[in-house]
Amino acid sequence: MKAIVLREYGAFDTLLWEDVSTPVPDFGEVVIRVRATGLNHCDTDLRRGLFGLAQTFPHVMGVDAAGTIEAVGPGVTEYKPGDRVAPHFVLSCGTCRNCLRGLENICLNAGLLGITTWGSYAQFVKVRQNNLIRLPDGLPFDEAVAAQVPLATAWEALIEVGKLRAGETVLVNAAGSGVGSAGIQIAKLAGARVIATTGQDSKFAAARALGADEVINYSTANVPDAVMALTGGLGADIVLDMVGGDRLKDSIAAAALGGRIVSVGAHGGEHVDIDMIELFRKHISLHGCGRSTRAMVGEVLGLVAAGKLKAVIHKHFPLSQAAAAHELMESRAFFGRMVMDPWQA
Numbered sequence: 184m185k186a187i188v189l190r191e192y193g194a195f196d197t198l199l200w201e202d203v204s205t206p207v208p209d210f211g212e213v214v215i216r217v218r219a220t221g222l223n224h225c226d227t228d229l230r231r232g233l234f235g236l237a238q239t240f241p242h243v244m245g246v247d248a249a250g251t252i253e254a255v256g257p258g259v260t261e262y263k264p265g266d267r268v269a270p271h272f273v274l275s276c277g278t279c280r281n282c283l284r285g286l287e288n289i290c291l292n293a294g295l296l297g298i299t300t301w302g303s304y305a306q307f308v309k310v311r312q313n314n315l316i317r318l319p320d321g322l323p324f325d326e327a328v329a330a331q332v333p334l335a336t337a338w339e340a341l342i343e344v345g346k347l348r349a350g351e352t353v354l355v356n357a358a359g360s361g362v363g364s365a366g367i368q369i370a371k372l373a374g375a376r377v378i379a380t381t382g383q384d385s386k387f388a389a390a391r392a393l394g395a396d397e398v399i400n401y402s403t404a405n406v407p408d409a410v411m412a413l414t415g416g417l418g419a420d421i422v423l424d425m426v427g428g429d430r431l432k433d434s435i436a437a438a439a440l441g442g443r444i445v446s447v448g449a450h451g452g453e454h455v456d457i458d459m460i461e462l463f464r465k466h467i468s469l470h471g472c473g474r475s476t477r478a479m480v481g482e483v484l485g486l487v488a489a490g491k492l493k494a495v496i497h498k499h500f501p502l503s504q505a506a507a508a509h510e511l512m513e514s515r516a517f518f519g520r521m522v523m524d525p526w527q528a
């Protein structure tokens with residue numbers, strides 16, 4: 184099969200389109216014909232050697248995929264060739280304490296697709312049957328890929344962890360990111376008033392089209408002041424933050440009394456000085472999450488198939504041009520997901 188093979192960490196030219204052996208399913212495993220794979224922020228970190236978990240080379244990255252089952256190994260009882268599925272990027276064991284209580288997203292023995300194993304930047308990918316999600320009928324593969332990580336992450340952050348209720352105000356940082364655009368939609372669907380931030384005025388219209396009631400440019404405006412002005416001095420009940428750094432400090436300043444801040448990323452700065460006095464005086468709770476469960480992925484894919492949530496796709500690429508997709512991601516000049524097709528020439 185063809186795959187994007189990484190033989191060293193480095194620049195875009197380390198993404199090599201090569202022939203590698205097609206995987207063969209072992210006991211309890213399936214091989215998926217990958218019909219679409221997505222580009223995630225962690226991919227560019229991994230390529231540059233900045234992810235924090237070392238790979239052995241050659242390596243095939245790729246965190247998410249959607250496709251059809253090509254072959255099943257012995258002992259596979261729940262799936263058959265032709266079934267439409269997506270692998271869950273958290274490769275949970277199915278037997279540990281957390282897996283047994285339905286928290287396979289924080290499995291004690293978890294691997295990560297494309298990070299600890301070969302992933303979906305390939306025409307075929309192999310996973311165990313307990314790490315699969317069935318795709319709703321009629322949901323296109325590219326939408327399944329574009330939806331699963333950002334929408335399920337935002338769902339977990341806002342609904343499961345943040346306990347968002349109708350009528351609350353939600354501040355979504357970085358509206359143009361995958362999780363940001365997902366967060367706007369989910370907050371709106373849940374009946375919230377949504378304030379979104381972006382660094383570029385050109386992204387205002389797209390943020391509003393997804394449901395943002397107000398948009399703030401964080402490169403030209405003081406975000407806490409703007410949020411306070413928009414909320415009559417009350418602040419935001421929930422802040423969805425995937426940036427970290429100074430944005431997280433802004434999030435604390437922009438939060439209402441009793442506000443919840445849910446952090447799902449830190450590309451803008453991993454170490455932050457937090458004013459603890461402000462945190463406890465305002466009764467702010469600070470949560471971290473980022474790995475949704477299979478049930479949450481199933482929930483959001485169902486809502487996409489039903490037309491209640493939208494998979495936001497910025498651009499399609501043939502997988503052979505993964506380098507161009509990585510370059511676009513690093514330029515930050517995108518709104519939504521980049522989706523790649525391993526079978527397109």
Ligand SMILES: [Zn+2]
Nearest residue numbers: 276279282290
């Ligand atoms: Zn487990």
